[in-house]
Amino acid sequence: MRVPIGVNSPIVTQVPGAHSPWEVDAGIDDLARIAVAADQLGFDHLTCSEHVAVPVAVADERGGTYWDPLATFGFLAARTERIRLATQVLVLGYHHPLEIAKRYGTLDAISGGRLVLGVGVGSLESEFDLLGASFADRGVRADDSLRALRAVLSSERPEYHGVHHDFSDIVVRPAAMAARVPIWVGGRTGRSLRRAVELGDGWMPFGLGSRRLREMLDITDRRDGFDVVLAAGTVDPMAEPEAAHEAVARMVEAGATIVDITIRASSADHYLEQLEAAAELFETN
Structure with missing residues (x-):
């Protein structure tokens, strides 16, 4: 099965019921070992999600452990050579696009062009309130931020004139190394898919069944090279290789x-043993 396989990084995100007990006490050395192995075994990318401050009442459902993607990937970039580094996702409303461009453009430059900027509109209103970000119009603001990011990410002298962001006569250096940093848009609605097609380079949905995914994709025109990044869920390649293979095959079919x-x-x-088995099963090398 020769489709690129990305690894949802362990340790960095710990959602109740979705992470393994060993991850609670694991640290950066464990993550680095895993990242190096994934890099050498030919996996496509690693992930890291973003939440800045999760209210206690919400943490019981969403978890409270979210490593910062920029710091995490900066560390891993120095220890890997090929594997891509995918934010999954940055919440656009929490950041000015120039801040994202400077910080993640620098990450792209120091990693040799390996950044994948996964972004989302966001759904945790209480976190928006904590950060002083606008929740009600977050969709319109996200669209404007995406257009601004496309203008600035790979340009040292960017210019953009939008509804919420306006800038010119500035220098942003270093810029991203890639001529076009891939932007994957997260979400689970038709609007998120349309946003991805119009303003991004890929769609990264969650919480949708394979039949619904296929239906949504079948009615959406997508240009060549547009990526659809689907999650196969939790797999056990050593104990249940057939089930793991089938899980990935279902997503390809979707x-x-x-x-x-x-x-x-x-x-x-x-x-690490499971990673080796997965690499052999999915022919990542």
Whole structure:
């Protein structure tokens, strides 16, 4: 099965019921070992999600552990050579596009052009309130931010004139190394898919079944090279290789051009063994 396979990074995001117990006490050394192995085994990308401050009442459902993507990927970029670094996702409303361009453009430059900027509109209103960000019009603001990001990410002398962001006669250096940094838009609605097609380079949905995904994709015109990044869920390539293979195959059938997997493991060492088995199963090299 020769479709690019990305790895939902363990440790960095710990959602109740979705992470393994060993991840609670794991640290950056464990993550670095996993990242190096994934890089050498030919996996497409690693992920890291963003939440800045999760209210206690919400953490019981969404979790409270979210490593910062920029710091995490800056560390991992120095220890890997090929694997891409995908934010999954940055919440656009929490940041000015120039801040994203400077910080993540620098990451792209120091990693040799390996950034994938996964972005989303956001849904946690209480976190918007904590950060002083506007929630009610977040969709319109996100669209404007995406247009601004496209103008600024790979340009040292960017110019943009939009509804919420307006700038010119500025220098942003270093800019991203890639001539066009891939932008994947997260979400689960038809609007998120349309936003991705219009303003991004890929769609990264969540919480949708394969039949619904296929229906949405079938009625949406997509240009050549547009990526559909679908999650196959948790797989156990050593104990259940057929089930793991079928899970990925279902996502390919639903329209995936890239598939993310979450690997079941009981320890960091077990995770590395599972990663090797997954690489062989999915022919990543």
